[in-house]
Amino acid sequence: MSSSAGDRGITMYWAFDEGTGAGALESVTKTVDNVHYVFNNAEFTDPCTPPWRQGVAGTSLLFDGYSTYIAHSAHEEERNGEPEFLPALSIGVWVAPRTYEWGHEGKLAAIVNRHNKDAKQGYLLGMFRHGSWSFQIGLEGGEWKEIWSPDGCELPKNEWSYVNAVFNGNEGELKLYLNGSEIASAVVPAGSRLAVAADTDLLIGRNNHSSKLADVFSLHMFSGLMDELKMYSHALSNEEVASSYQEVLAAHGGVRPQVEYDDIKLDRTPLLADRHRPQYHVSPPAHWMNEPHAPIYFDGQYHLFYQHNPQGPYFHHIHWGHWVSKDLVYWRDLPIALAPEKDQLAPDGIWSGSATYDADGLPVLFFTAGNDSASPNQSVALARSTYSEDKDPDLVRWIKHPEPLIVQQQGMGAFGDFRDPFVWKDEDGWYALVGSGVEGSGGAALAFASDDMLNWTYKGSFFEADIQKFPYLGPIWELPVFLPLGSDKHGVSKHLLLVSPVGAGADVEVFYWIGQMDKHNLSFIPDQEEPQLLDVGDFHFTGPSGMTDPVTGRNIVFTIAQGDRTSVLEYQSGWAHNGGLPVSVYLREDGRLGIEPIQELQSLRGEKRLSLRDKSLTEANDQLRAIQGDMLEIQLEMERGSAAQLGIKVRCTPDGEEETLLYYDWKESMLLADRTKTSQHPEERCRGIQGGKLELCGENLKLHLYLDRSMVEAYVNGLKSLTTRAYPGRKDALGLRLWGDADSLVKSLEIWEMKSIW
Structure with a gap:
């Protein structure tokens, strides 16, 4: 939009009409400012410039909330160490927030700022918790003034709002305007002057004094669309603000322009080419997730x-x-x-x-x-x-x-730890388990019951384990899940209880017991005191949730697959974590818990790359040389013979410098993943050997393996899973090789390419 007649005294203007690229023109000085954006230079995905979207006039710039910002350098004459004093300053901008910041340390997520609050200098226009917003300035003489939006004038998500902030030093006024109308005013001393912060750049979308998280992430950044940012050296009048607002409305048929959801939502497109991001595992479009539930x-x-x-x-x-x-x-x-x-x-x-x-x-x-x-x-x-x-x-x-x-009341579990309700309904009402602990002891699932779903009665501890015998179960349990397993071969009704321990000494994995429910007392009696692990992959299969599928009657468990990366790599990648594959859990004939990936995953199979039967390890490896991939399903059955250890290497480079080994050790009855050579990338931390106990009881080794870029999931003999991560540094780490300490018979090997779900 070109500057209108009401734009007298304009000192800076970003129209954001570029529509492409990584630069934004400031029209008054004809300066093209760089738009900082994480994927301008990307290590793991295809480089791309920041997203531009439809604006209120032309295009607008979409700020991602953590990496996107513009730095407009102060001119050299302003960098003499002394503040400049302004009798007036006005800012007008159209914004459509996508999300709100929490407001750590009371700081604003900056829309535009050039400030130093400690020095009582500069100006800051930004957002706070739940859409409230504020204009803050430092005055000559060392006074810091703030004016805040009143209740009911918050900036709504996913909608355009026209925001104006006005400082009139001569008249002694601060004013806020929303959508052309004045919503707040505050008095400052008449004749006040704004002290512009010396040696500080003007930042758009990032706070000059952001708090740091994990030494990597700058908090207090704007998330959403921004358009038509104008700054003035005079105090805009009510009429000028209203006129600027009406000018935009007139171009949209007299109504405020609408934001299309597809223009502001998180977009997974830049991540589809990420060579480490799983493509057939469920994940957010971008940014952070922890457990699915x-x-x-x-x-x-x-x-x-x-x-x-x-x-x-x-x-x-x-x-x-x-x-x-x-x-x-x-x-x-x-x-x-x-x-x-x-x-x-x-x-x-x-x-x-x-x-x-x-x-x-x-x-x-x-x-x-x-x-x-x-x-x-x-x-x-x-x-x-x-x-x-x-x-x-x-x-x-x-x-x-x-x-x-x-x-939670005192005496109801460990006070202050009370979370993750798991609720189910039957013919008698609703029941809830809540994760907590026992004061001075170990973790516990607390039981509640209700006749109407709104009023709940505490029934005591549903189950708690002996913390002295099992210290790895920790002081607190999170994410209790309780599922019916049906009757065992003796006709006894059995249930499955899952928990995730946390706190001092806890092993943060998914532990389970099979047992019986005492419905009268709303408690659980396990068949065995010692808990079992669903997955032995060491913190890559956590955060359980579950359901009984009303369509098939199966019990299905969902988990988070932890990313196992540094904050630096999560920043560079733009995403953290994904879900594991949905798994079916059931009571086997032998009384043990069965765990299998759901059959529906077969719909992801593409080309079948290999199918062989009854080959030696050497013969099978000859055929495997032609197979490469990082999105594969592999079904493998191996007859032990004289071998003490057998398995498969995945994500191998041709020279073997990088590889991940999954294997079974008969002597130790252990299912293991050796990541000693998984990655040579200096920032990646996937290292060492992971695994746990698994009794095969004389069966052949049956591996059902899913590779999905960095995800490695192995389901073994229907009894255990081993979920781990592999982030090879080299792009040619795509090979496969069977491995053993003696030649063995490969009973069967089938490999399919897998399709993306996105």
């Missing part, structure tokens, strides 16, 4: 939610992300289901939970409500779908129940 089937579709920070690939302000699928294989990204809001329920985070059905059969979500002003700061809360009101087939919209349903 709350699986539920409704109206022909499976829904799965996940812990998500939409601001960047780091653990911070947690929301519920959302996927939907018709087959548990191909998933679609949906908008964020639950976000922290300006309320007394969960302003500080929407933490893990589960899904079940209400009395009418409609889905409901139970979640951990984070409220740092409450004690404890965790409670159990509920959200309902709007399906019945607006026929929302994808369950995109959810309404939170205004009050927490279960609030």
